[in-house]
Amino acid sequence: MSWIRRKSFTATTHRRCQMPRRRHVIEPGETYWQVSPTPEVDVALSTYMVLDVCSRCTPPPVVPVPSGCGWCGIPERGHGRQWRAEPGWHAWAAPPQEQILARMRERRAMKTGGAS
Template identity: 40%
Template structure:
């Protein structure tokens, strides 16, 4: 068994009941029940995937828009629950087909884990962290949300 953290993501790799396979998890979510290879190969694969996602973003693969692939506080969620860069939009085909749910968060007081502002937050549930209190957004999130707010103002004027 391997338990480690790589660039803010919790990775766990266990032996599988299938021979020559391992069970893989990232951010507490099962990625594969029977990934072919040993534990070291699976860890190397996770590192490559995380490096690729960090460098290029999720692209058009909806599986890579899920929050468990990203370090906490480095992203926002759109109306569909997909990861977006703070102040950005998702580029997967599902979100491009429904732009009304693919809007960036522009509230700089919104929680780090959800788009609800501090004043109305109370305890909330999200897939990423479960039940949680309001958590201050990271400087990266605030900067992206401010840029999105400025861009929205320029579109309306």
């Protein structure tokens, strides 16, 4: 399952990390994130399921490969047929030039810490 980071907090008391299969204690002063499933997994689930996850378990943000599928961002090699809510079952589709440029800028911003 893919996760989206929603907001970060600093724990003031001991909390329980809620990442599935990796439950442990979040210590006071440690940063934790509220995460939820990506809308592609299940739109209804992503609106109400929010977990408190420690920074050790928080997945890094994922930026699609610039030349990845226009619908889902998965590279052409190994794409096969994928399911997404909007297009349904789909084969790899070439992304438009604007989408490639946006992905390249997003990737650069992540590498430089937000400066572009």
